[in-house]
Amino acid sequence: MAQFGVHALVFTSDWNAASAKAACQTAREIGYDLIEVLIFDPATLDVAATARAAREAGIGLRLGMALSAGSDISSIDPVEAARGEATVARCLEIASELSTPAVSGITYAAFNSYAAAPTAAQRAQVAEALARLDTRAGQLGVKLGLEPVNRYESYLVNTLDQGAELIRMSEARNLFLHMDTFHMNIEEADIAATIQRNAALLGYAHLADNHRGLLGTGAFDVKGFFRALCAVGYSGDYTVESFSPVALSPDLAGGLRLWRQAWQEPAHAARVALEAMQRGLSEARAAVTPW
Template identity: 40%
Template structure:
């Protein structure tokens, strides 16, 4: 497999100001990655033209991700709240396209936070309606949308691979894929293997994160089994390392993601270790080596 190996920009910087973007791009390239993922929570400060030029000069690919907000939530029953969420998604698609990216993924279907009640039928219908329209717009731009499966404390819309497949089926668009994240899978799935087989060729993006979101291999996740499952389904898409520290992430996101303790302080060391770890797992699961 020749999977692009990516790293989340929040390993390096908590915002997308011009100096931060220059640092993100330079550090990502220096650590040997193929791709950088930008969270669009700070997109108002992002100079898309200059960022695209920086990425092209460094020879890096780009993907974008985001979650919504409770006052701009497409899973709401309130039409005004849904409308604001839909506008945020359209803007995020535009930003991703301007950066030269073809992948917009994340919790595109809800706010990122703990809900106090289950998703309503009306709320789910709103998700399907908005994402069906967004998928059509993305298709016209040659882009794909990812449904990142998040845990129950961050969304009430999709928490398992089966949930995501049902939602993707209801959207019914060929350019909507499933996005697995080992951190969330550890909370919600029975193991790290069966969801990979369930999703199969509808898998379009992968986040690699430890059970505590620290250094890869320092927790209890069975990454060997996960990477062998990816090899079995011949997954060739991006594999992006994701980890957060409140030393880097903004105060708002620190609260949203519940980063109450720091498991690392040196982003460069963390990223180099993760790059080597992922490459090692890919090599070990390569059937040509057996």
């Protein structure tokens, strides 16, 4: 049964015991089933406080991550590549410690603006690392997701097809594709078609409008996205990403290129998004017969 989640960055980028408690409680009061926590650095995440905040609020947890330029699995520098693989491995361990089903995000390269395309050797290197991480995920009883992101935020995996090919290269059993409509809206030629082609590997979805502001107020076809997923029998979770500088640190707002105040009140943005997701999924289920 699909569950609805909200990204913690809707509320705050300063994840500590107090902010985690407040965000989890607010998300649950609004009606969310899940809250996704972004692991900036696995060494600094307060795992115990995160678990306590979610437990006390009665809300489920999902985990996201993004490798940095200094911890890049695709790097030609073996030290950086090894550091990246170790970072993903630690995030998998945190997922197990928090009893969450998976960790996903930019797990195959860095959140970075690259000046050249990856080489065949780099692709093979990443596939080999993912194969090892797939084994580790299986040992821990969790899964690892690859989130294709747009060309300005990473390389190697910008589309679902590219992500699927990397999973096939790694011969993985515990890897899945993590969809994000903001990036898909930029990179995919036909969203419904790529969903159908890659249906067997789809495991998680980020819902964001084309402007990453209030969900349902932009140009992205939210209803069409739900219809496409219902048509292939997708039963995974949906988490909204709706960002505004008002809730984020200046560094993170700059990194995400959030130059405009998309909204002023996090709770309002979260409510608007939940209503849009509930309405979109309900209407899609009524209109579509899965093949």
